[in-house]
Amino acid sequence: MKHKIAEIVKKSLKDYQDLPEIAIDIPRNKNFGDYSCNIALILAKKLEQNPREIASKLVEKLKEDSLFEKVAIAGPGFINFTLKEAIIQDTVKEVIKQDHDWGKLATRNPQPETVLLEYVSANPTGPLHVGHGRWAVVGDAIARLLRAAGYEVKTEYYVNNVGNQIDKLIASVKAAKDGKPTPEGGYGGAYIQEIAKQKAENSEEILASIIEEQKKTLGQLGVAFDNWFDESQLHDKNEVKLGVAKLHDLGMTFEEGGAIWFKSQELGDDKNRVLIRENGNSTYFSADIAYHLNKFSRADHLIDIWGTDHHGYVARLKAALKVMGLPVDKFEVIIGQLVTLYRGKEAIRMSKRTGEMVTLQEVVDEIGTDATRFFFSATDVNSHLDFDLELAKKKSNDNPVFYVQYAHARVCSILEKNKTAGLPDCQTTSLKDLKNPAERALMLKLISWPDIVQVAARLRHPQMVTEYGKELAALFHSFYEQCQVLGNPARVILVDASRIVLRNVLEMLAISAPEKM
RNA sequence: GCGCCAGUAGCUCAGCUGGAUAGAGCAACAGAUUUCUAAUCUGUAGGCCACAGGUUCGAGUCCUGUCUGGCGCACCA
Numbered sequence: 371m372k373h374k375i376a377e378i379v380k381k382s383l384k385d386y387q388d389l390p391e392i393a394i395d396i397p398r399n400k401n402f403g404d405y406s407c408n409i410a411l412i413l414a415k416k417l418e419q420n421p422r423e424i425a426s427k428l429v430e431k432l433k434e435d436s437l438f439e440k441v442a443i444a445g446p447g448f449i450n451f452t453l454k455e456a457i458i459q460d461t462v463k464e465v466i467k468q469d470h471d472w473g474k475l476a477t478r479n480p481q482p483e484t485v486l487l488e489y490v491s492a493n494p495t496g497p498l499h500v501g502h503g504r505w506a507v508v509g510d511a512i513a514r515l516l517r518a519a520g521y522e523v524k525t526e527y528y529v530n531n532v533g534n535q536i537d538k539l540i541a542s543v544k545a546a547k548d549g550k551p552t553p554e555g556g557y558g559g560a561y562i563q564e565i566a567k568q569k570a571e572n573s574e575e576i577l578a579s580i581i582e583e584q585k586k587t588l589g590q591l592g593v594a595f596d597n598w599f600d601e602s603q604l605h606d607k608n609e610v611k612l613g614v615a616k617l618h619d620l621g622m623t624f625e626e627g628g629a630i631w632f633k634s635q636e637l638g639d640d641k642n643r644v645l646i647r648e649n650g651n652s653t654y655f656s657a658d659i660a661y662h663l664n665k666f667s668r669a670d671h672l673i674d675i676w677g678t679d680h681h682g683y684v685a686r687l688k689a690a691l692k693v694m695g696l697p698v699d700k701f702e703v704i705i706g707q708l709v710t711l712y713r714g715k716e717a718i719r720m721s722k723r724t725g726e727m728v729t730l731q732e733v734v735d736e737i738g739t740d741a742t743r744f745f746f747s748a749t750d751v752n753s754h755l756d757f758d759l760e761l762a763k764k765k766s767n768d769n770p771v772f773y774v775q776y777a778h779a780r781v782c783s784i785l786e787k788n789k790t791a792g793l794p795d796c797q798t799t800s801l802k803d804l805k806n807p808a809e810r811a812l813m814l815k816l817i818s819w820p821d822i823v824q825v826a827a828r829l830r831h832p833q834m835v836t837e838y839g840k841e842l843a844a845l846f847h848s849f850y851e852q853c854q855v856l857g858n859p860a861r862v863i864l865v866d867a868s869r870i871v872l873r874n875v876l877e878m879l880a881i882s883a884p885e886k887m
Numbered sequence: 888g889c890g891c892c893a894g895u896a897g898c899u900c901a902g903c904u905g906g907a908u909a910g911a912g913c914a915a916c917a918g919a920u921u922u923c924u925a926a927u928c929u930g931u932a933g934g935c936c937a938c939a940g941g942u943u944c945g946a947g948u949c950c951u952g953u954c955u956g957g958c959g960c961a962c963c964a
Binding site: 390391392395397398399402407408411414415421444445446447493495530533536537538546555585590623627628631640641642643645646647648649651653654655657658677678679681682683684685705707708710745748749750752753754755756758760768769770771773775776777779780783784786787821825826828829831833834836837840841844847848849850852853855856857865886887 | 890891892893894895898899900901902903904905906907908909910911912913919922923924926927928929933941943944945956957958959960962964
């Protein structure tokens, strides 16, 4: 709908040149209409004209459009639109017609951009922690959003199955097996003892067993990856060496102390970085360069979600890719901040060294998949999160996830009661009588869903979906209190449209949409 | 010391490229059910958007500085 309005505004502006992007907003205050546009204010600055004058010229043209009941100027020069009731009603019918597709954006591009989204990618040295869970949920939701927005998305989990940490892991398991204490710098969690008790003999079996556990936990969270990519593959196929050679050919490397270095200082880094160590082994950095070269050969656009502990690393990887001529503007890194667990007021301290930690598996077991997903989707992944287990569990009845699910269950219950009458025919049933403010507000919300998907996908902000879900549920509950549905075909249609959008919202978050609660 | 991220109601958090009177949930208080699910609804109260400057018609949002917290600053990953 926003897009439609923007197009109309654009048409009315054809006398102007060099137009900025036209933004259509939903005003906070209902008195300002259903949608609004600030283009006159923006143009006023550019053209050094009175914004209200520009607006009044535009309004004259916009008034003629059949979409609007009313177009008005307000405040310093906002243009406010009120939709015709018939347009709103027709769009509600469109919701029912499109059903699962309502909220999927039509791509004008016959060859959609391919996106390779890499996330979680935890080291295969132990169980996932809560931060991983957060990034997993956010990554999965972003993948769903991008798909709905018309991108072709592949998801991937990078397994660092090479390097020091693996040697330490193996040594730790061996020590446990022999009843010796954990070696210096090794891993000491209870899971090490578990693995030691199992049949796991060689490093492959040990790794496989840990990765299996990770997969199991992620699966329980409803997160599955299209591809698990082993770092060892890059070494086996010589891609790491080739990447380093490429940098060498570009004159971006030098040798010192028996190691090969990347001249990252020339590109703004505060120090140069080692690519090949004195002992001939490659660093994590050079493997990661190779990995991203590999990914760029498979997709147009890369998105990585990294933990905040890796953020210092972004600049140097981008620098390396840029100097190699790759489109760095198509390489995004989303930094995921950590989660601090609380039980009531008490923060749960975690230490990898002592192995004293609450795993993601334990949290999912305790809180449940739906609530965990909702909580992790509901906040900006770029902000630190305090997550209170007691609150998420104990207050489950007032939990926002249940609030949204309950709206869906209520809808289904009404439709079940209406079964004997049957669903009214959308073509022949008039929605003219849906004039109550609660009905109108609900309809407007339903028709804005595709706009939410679009913006949420562009910004990679799943929290916009959970926000929308809460707002939609609230409007539905309010409507429900005021309007008797059964016996009113127009309202039955409105309820069915609500069911569709509530379900589509929950599906976007991979949260179940129960028919009964 | 340097860098990145954050600081919005008592608590947990939303707030789209700068827009109109800053929002929600929880907690608190007062009400609503002979009627389709009360896991609900209606209302009240709660704010110097960390602080100080600046940019402009207009700042929670942009710039500079300060304070507080998190995370980095390896020939670990």
